[in-house]
Amino acid sequence: MPVFQYKAYDQSGAIVLGDIEAIDSTIANKQLLNENLKPVSITSKSESSSFSISLGSKKKITPDDIEFITAELSLLLDSGVKIDRCLAVLAKAKSGSALSELLDKLTTDVRKGLPLSVAMAAHGQYFDKLYVNLVQIGESSGNLPTVFAGLSTDLKYRKELKGKILQAITYPTVIFSVCVLSVFFIFNFIVPKLSVMFNDAEELPYYTQILLGVSDWIQNYQYYLVLFIFSLFFGLRWAYRQGDFSHRFDEYFLQMPILKTVVTLIERIRFSSSMSLMLGTGIKLDQALELSSGSVKNQIISQKLSIVRDKVRKGESITESLSQSRLFPELFMSLLEVGEESGKMGVVFEEIASRSRKQFSQWTDKMTSLIEPLMILFMGGIVGTVVVVMLMSIVSVNEIGF
Numbered sequence: 001m002p003v004f005q006y007k008a009y010d011q012s013g014a015i016v017l018g019d020i021e022a023i024d025s026t027i028a029n030k031q032l033l034n035e036n037l038k039p040v041s042i043t044s045k046s047e048s049s050s051f052s053i054s055l056g057s058k059k060k061i062t063p064d065d066i067e068f069i070t071a072e073l074s075l076l077l078d079s080g081v082k083i084d085r086c087l088a089v090l091a092k093a094k095s096g097s098a099l100s101e102l103l104d105k106l107t108t109d110v111r112k113g114l115p116l117s118v119a120m121a122a123h124g125q126y127f128d129k130l131y132v133n134l135v136q137i138g139e140s141s142g143n144l145p146t147v148f149a150g151l152s153t154d155l156k157y158r159k160e161l162k163g164k165i166l167q168a169i170t171y172p173t174v175i176f177s178v179c180v181l182s183v184f185f186i187f188n189f190i191v192p193k194l195s196v197m198f199n200d201a202e203e204l205p206y207y208t209q210i211l212l213g214v215s216d217w218i219q220n221y222q223y224y225l226v227l228f229i230f231s232l233f234f235g236l237r238w239a240y241r242q243g244d245f246s247h248r249f250d251e252y253f254l255q256m257p258i259l260k261t262v263v264t265l266i267e268r269i270r271f272s273s274s275m276s277l278m279l280g281t282g283i284k285l286d287q288a289l290e291l292s293s294g295s296v297k298n299q300i301i302s303q304k305l306s307i308v309r310d311k312v313r314k315g316e317s318i319t320e321s322l323s324q325s326r327l328f329p330e331l332f333m334s335l336l337e338v339g340e341e342s343g344k345m346g347v348v349f350e351e352i353a354s355r356s357r358k359q360f361s362q363w364t365d366k367m368t369s370l371i372e373p374l375m376i377l378f379m380g381g382i383v384g385t386v387v388v389v390m391l392m393s394i395v396s397v398n399e400i401g402f
Helices: 025-034 047-056 063-078 082-094 096-113 118-122 131-143 144-198 206-241 243-253 256-282 284-295 299-313 319-327 330-342 344-399
Strands: 002-010 015-020 036-044
Touching: 002 025, 015 025, 015 082, 015 096, 015 206, 025 036, 025 299, 025 319, 047 096, 063 082, 063 096, 063 144, 082 096, 082 330, 118 131, 131 144, 131 284, 144 206, 144 256, 206 243, 206 344, 243 299, 256 299, 256 344, 284 299, 299 319, 319 330, 330 344
Parallel strands: none
Antiparallel strands: 002 015, 002 036
16 A cells, blocks of 8 residues: 655644555545644655565564553653554654554554554564463453553563573673683684694603693594584574473473472563563453463463463362462462452562562572682683693603703
């Protein structure tokens, strides 16, 4: 459908610039009038403009972009602006980006009469099932501003959780990488230069022979070693995306002592946040359980939560069902029992999510402070061992020569 650029005045007399899709300029003029805009000029976009838009489609839409439009939609809708107008304003604010193109498509679909939830469902790579279902409920109840406010908060928490996970992984990874690079540097440059001193020695200590042998091996096979490490990394990454392997990985994570605690804590945050958000918007308990179990990444825990949903549908208490999943400790189960009796499950899940976030943050800080000296000692131990062995080798050669 052709795209027209327009210049118009709104009801306050302010100039409004933007784009609109229509069959021809006459239809575009009518659409603008229906939006309480007084058109001044309507011109068809040139081929070059269309080309520039297509280039913009190569840009990626990030989770931060989705959080941005979610928060802005909540604000604009709460101010009384119509949904199609909200989308058009946001598209204009992000003009020239991939997000702008997405918003333009949503605007067009909404103006054609499609519900916003249906329009968003067509872009499942950006709006997941939980997001779309909540928007649909907000449309049915006429409470979209509150729904978008809750979604915005949830997306913010998800981003913070992801940041905490990356923080817990990044530091030891960087230290370990520096250690590996230091070892490669020593065996590629330092040891070969010092090995000249041992050329005339008839007999070398076993530790010197080991050191020189490791250096020769690294120099000859280091490229194969690097290739093997990268192949192993990408191979495991590919395997994790496969159904059977992914299930085994998730099961393995829950069997490791430290990983089990971390994975359970992370999934508890995801599940509790989703439950709090959905119960707060009036979704039925069994439907909230179904959608929340879908937000959990670990397949083993997700399956257990699906069993909880089935039991609740059969009339079993949610507290009793969740106790069998072992996702929540005794303290949280007591809170859930009180929430179920008082009918305030949404508030209880929000409290559990908040406490779990704080617990995970404390765990991350604790592990980072613990790993820092351990990794430094590890790196210093490896480098120091090489240096000590080299010094001992030099001393032993001098003694032999003497």
